[in-house]
Amino acid sequence: MTEQLYFDDPLTLEFTAEVGEIVPLNDSKFGAVLPRTYFYPTSGGQDHDTGTIGAARVLDVYKQGGDILHVLDKSLSPGSYPAKIDAQRRRLAMQHHTAQHILSASFLEALEIESISAKINGGSPSTVDIQTDQLSSDDITRVEDFANGILFENRAVKSYYVNDEQALKIPFRKAPKVSGRIRVVEVDNFDYTPCGGTHCPNTGMVGLLKIVKTERINKKLRVHFVAGGQALGYFQDYQRVLQESSSLLESGITGIAEAIAGKLERLKQAEIQLEALHSDRLAAEAAQLIDSAQTLVDRILITALFRNRPAVELRQLANRLRKEKKLVAVLAVYDGLKLSLITICGRDTDLDARDLLQKQLGPLKLKGGGDGSLAQGGGAVNEELVGDLFKNTREYLDVA
Numbered sequence: 041m042t043e044q045l046y047f048d049d050p051l052t053l054e055f056t057a058e059v060g061e062i063v064p065l066n067d068s069k070f071g072a073v074l075p076r077t078y079f080y081p082t083s084g085g086q087d088h089d090t091g092t093i094g095a096a097r098v099l100d101v102y103k104q105g106g107d108i109l110h111v112l113d114k115s116l117s118p119g120s121y122p123a124k125i126d127a128q129r130r131r132l133a134m135q136h137h138t139a140q141h142i143l144s145a146s147f148l149e150a151l152e153i154e155s156i157s158a159k160i161n162g163g164s165p166s167t168v169d170i171q172t173d174q175l176s177s178d179d180i181t182r183v184e185d186f187a188n189g190i191l192f193e194n195r196a197v198k199s200y201y202v203n204d205e206q207a208l209k210i211p212f213r214k215a216p217k218v219s220g221r222i223r224v225v226e227v228d229n230f231d232y233t234p235c236g237g238t239h240c241p242n243t244g245m246v247g248l249l250k251i252v253k254t255e256r257i258n259k260k261l262r263v264h265f266v267a268g269g270q271a272l273g274y275f276q277d278y279q280r281v282l283q284e285s286s287s288l289l290e291s292g293i294t295g296i297a298e299a300i301a302g303k304l305e306r307l308k309q310a311e312i313q314l315e316a317l318h319s320d321r322l323a324a325e326a327a328q329l330i331d332s333a334q335t336l337v338d339r340i341l342i343t344a345l346f347r348n349r350p351a352v353e354l355r356q357l358a359n360r361l362r363k364e365k366k367l368v369a370v371l372a373v374y375d376g377l378k379l380s381l382i383t384i385c386g387r388d389t390d391l392d393a394r395d396l397l398q399k400q401l402g403p404l405k406l407k408g409g410g411d412g413s414l415a416q417g418g419g420a421v422n423e424e425l426v427g428d429l430f431k432n433t434r435e436y437l438d439v440a
């Protein structure tokens with residue numbers, strides 16, 4: 041049975057560990073059960089501590105019946121060793137755990153919303169699941185203001201034990217799940233929770249609490265929050281991003297949204313102008329192709345091969361051309377690897393665009409489809425096969 045020293049003294053992070061028998065575990069790891077420890081094992085929604093015992097790294101800590109097992113990266117001989125808990129990881133866990141009690145109680149006090157469960161991380165935002173499916177930004181501000189008010193009052197956070205009878209007189213936010221000897225964590229005169237985690241001795245040590253995201257999961261809401269050192273890290277990251285953005289936009293930080301809105305509006309206008317220019321250019325190109333079309337007995341023929349042009353643009357050009365009377369056209373784009381081809385046969389030409397497409401693509405073993413007036417297809421083709429691409433069309437139309 042390991043004595044859990046972190047309950048009464050969560051601030052001691054260095055101690056002498058009495059190592060007895062070491063048990064080999066999987067993956068070349070070793071387990072040590074100590075008679076007394078300050079290492080916190082994963083439990084009650086809070087992650088385990090890490091650190092060192094002598095020359096061994098403590099990789100994991102968990103409960104095994106009444107014992108606490110310390111998972112080590114190397115074996116140790118029985119004896120006394122200096123042990124050290126990773127201070128930053130523990131402090132973040134304590135800040136987040138204390139913040140979680142206060143946040144859950146604040147949801148109840150400020151918004152009358154009950155919390156269901158929590159996951160304390162410290163390394164990434166911790167979460168509280170609450171009994172609602174939505175929160176407005178006003179709700180979030182209200183609960184943050186309320187919770188941070190409790191932090192700024194620097195209330196004492198106490199822990200003590202009660203028996204079942206004494207427990208009946210404690211105004212627990214959530215009823216204890218255990219009976220007999222119940223550990224109460226009290227945020228002075230504000231929140232009473234049955235809990236076996238490590239907490240800050242005063243709310244001021246939590247520093248700051250901020251909700252960073254909410255996420256709907258079935259009919260509940262998962263609230264992601266940061267506190268203490270992690271809240272500072274978030275603020276520093278956000279500040280950096282905002283400063284870089286305001287520098288790029290040549291605006292002050294508070295003017296970023298307005299600057300982006302202005303740029304988006306100008307971008308929209310530029311896109312409209314670009315679209316108009318593009319449309320004019322295609323109209324001019326279509327007119328030029330019609331002017332230089334080959335005149336046959338009762339039709340006109342256009343053939344054009346383009347290099348490295350978007351296939352979508354070829355289609356736009358085809359749509360402009362197909363209005364022309366008596367038109368037969370073959371338009372192609374080749375990018376060095378892939379050929380895209382469109383055939384047009386006006387309904388007044390007695391020809392079928394699908395037949396013409398087949399004449400063009402069949403010998404290249406490529407396929408396509410469409411209707412009688414416009415068809416398209418293509419695929420990978422060697423450069424030399426593109427050389428006299430329209431020979432088949434001329435043969436099909438019996439043109440020299």
Ligand SMILES: [Zn+2]
Nearest residue numbers: 137225235237
């Ligand atoms: Zn707790």
